Every structure is written in structure tokens, then in C-alpha cells.
Amino acid sequence: MKKLSVKLRIWRQKNQNDVGRFIDYDIDGLNEHMSFLEMLDVLNENLISNGEEPIAFDHDCREGICGSCSMVINGKPHGPLKGTTACQLHMYHFSDGDNITIEPWRAKPFPVIKDLVVDRTPFDRIIQSGGYISVNTGSAPDGNAIPISQEDALYAFDAAACIGCGACVAACKNASASLFVAAKVSQLASLPQGQPERAKRVVSMVDQMDEEGFGHCTNTGACEAECPKEISLEYIRKMNWEYHRANIKS
Ligand code: SF4
Numbered sequence: 400m401k402k403l404s405v406k407l408r409i410w411r412q413k414n415q416n417d418v419g420r421f422i423d424y425d426i427d428g429l430n431e432h433m434s435f436l437e438m439l440d441v442l443n444e445n446l447i448s449n450g451e452e453p454i455a456f457d458h459d460c461r462e463g464i465c466g467s468c469s470m471v472i473n474g475k476p477h478g479p480l481k482g483t484t485a486c487q488l489h490m491y492h493f494s495d496g497d498n499i500t501i502e503p504w505r506a507k508p509f510p511v512i513k514d515l516v517v518d519r520t521p522f523d524r525i526i527q528s529g530g531y532i533s534v535n536t537g538s539a540p541d542g543n544a545i546p547i548s549q550e551d552a553l554y555a556f557d558a559a560a561c562i563g564c565g566a567c568v569a570a571c572k573n574a575s576a577s578l579f580v581a582a583k584v585s586q587l588a589s590l591p592q593g594q595p596e597r598a599k600r601v602v603s604m605v606d607q608m609d610e611e612g613f614g615h616c617t618n619t620g621a622c623e624a625e626c627p628k629e630i631s632l633e634y635i636r637k638m639n640w641e642y643h644r645a646n647i648k649s
């Protein structure tokens with residue numbers, strides 16, 4: 400088993416009003432099979448032992464499903480590995496002696512709360528504005544009894560893979576939340592349960608996205624390239640189609 404030493408450059412910011420700055424840390428003796436977040440845990444244990452303030456970073460599941468572990472690693476949201484969250488990234492993807500820069504999402508609608516933690520409640524408000532269904536669907540039916548074509552089910556399932564992490568916003572030069580909103584809108588618009596609020600939902604969610612200060616889609620595809628769940632730009636096409644359909648029908 401290889402041991403690694405890395406040089407870290409980490410964004411430290413006390414609170415929303417602090418200007419923030421990068422601080423350098425050297426860390427050695429790392430097990431290459433550690434996850435990136437475990438490497439940060441080791442650093443924090445060292446900092447605490449030295450009487451210093453640990454680095455604040457968001458994490459929860461550490462399995463790539465909750466979307467909490469938002470951080471930019473060497474300029475890439477969630478780091479260098481395609482289709483992978485920061486918590487699923489392992490240290491064997493780095494080399495001994497590497498310089499690693501870690502910073503928070505940089506987007507005006509996601510202000511930094513502390514160090515690497517940003518306020519992502521704008522996403523919660525977008526979901527509250529329409530990302531739900533009102534019909535009572537009962538308990539989970541048998542998969543074969545669901546009256547949905549496999550094509551529709553797969554289309555909705557791929558959209559449902561969005562974990563709400565915000566990497567798409569961090570990757571976009573306009574800080575657009577289009578990929579996130581498009582995934583949620585498309586998932587529900589493709590299923591029978593999503594039909595009652597279909598038109599109202601897309602208008603409310605897109606309007607709320609604008610109100611939160613997210614920019615417009617640039618059409619460059621940076622969001623799709625950096626999304627850890629590889630959500631397709633196709634869903635933005637679908638969202639735009641749904642939005643126009645809703646406006647024509649109203
Ligand atoms: S679309 Fe991808 S990058 Fe954006 S919030 Fe969902 S999972 Fe994260």
C-alpha cells in the first residue's frame with residue numbers, strides 16, 4: 400500500500416463577511432485508499448491537535464447520493480474524476496507530492512457560509528416552488544405493474560439521478576442552475592404522477608431560479624461535463640420545451 404504526501408491550498412473564510420484567503424497545509428503519511436474527505440478528516444484531526452480551527456466542509460452520506468460534498472478541487476467541481484462526487488474520489492487518483500487546491504463553489508446565489516461550505520438553500524426554494532406531486536400514489540407498486548413505457552421510465556430515472564449538489568452552477572460561467580431545474584422538471588413531466596402540476600411546475604421553478612439570481616444557460620455544456628451524475632443537456636431542451644408549452648396553454 401502506497402503512502403502519499405500532498406501539499407494542500409485550502410480556502411479559509413470565517414463567515415460571509417470575511418474576505419477569505421488560501422492557506423497552505425502539508426500533509427503526509429496518507430493511505431492511498433483513503434477517500435478525499437477522509438484525507439480532509441486527517442488534516443482536521445491534525446489541526447485540532449495543534450489547537451487550530453478545523454476546515455468546515457459539507458458531507459453526509461459519503462456514498463455519492465446526498466449531494467452535500469460540494470467543493471472545487473484543482474479547478475473542477477468535485478475534482479478530476481468524471482462522474483464522481485468528491486466523497487467517492489480516492490487518494491490513489493493523486494500522486495505523491497501533488498499540489499491540490501480546494502475551494503468552495505463560486506457562485507453569487509451560493510454565498511460562502513464558512514471555508515468550503517456554501518448556502519445552497521436557493522435549491523430548496525426552487526424545489527418548494529414546484530418540485531413535488533400532489534396526487535396520492537399509495538405504496539410502491541410492483542415494477543411490472545407500472546403503466547409506463549420502459550423508454551419513459553428510463554428517461555425519468557436518469558433525470559432522477561440528480562443529487563442537487565450544485566456542481567452545475569459552480570461549473571457555469573453564468574452560474575446557471577438550468578441543469579438542476581431541468582432534471583427535476585423533466586423527471587416529473589415524464590411520469591403520470593407529475594401531470595396535474597406539469598405546466599404550473601415548470602413556470603414556478605424557472606421563475607424561482609431567476610428570482611434566486613442564477614444566470615441563463617450559456618449552451619456551453621460545462622454543467623453536463625462536471626455533473627457527478629452525468630445529467631444530460633437534453634433535459635435543458637426538455638425544460639425549455641415544457642416552459643413554452645406551459646405558456647402557450649395558459
Ligand atoms: S444536475 Fe448534476 S451537477 Fe447539477 S445539481 Fe444535479 S447532480 Fe449536481
Ligand code: FES
Nearest residue numbers: 461465466468486
Ligand atoms: S457526501 Fe453525500 S454525495 Fe458526497
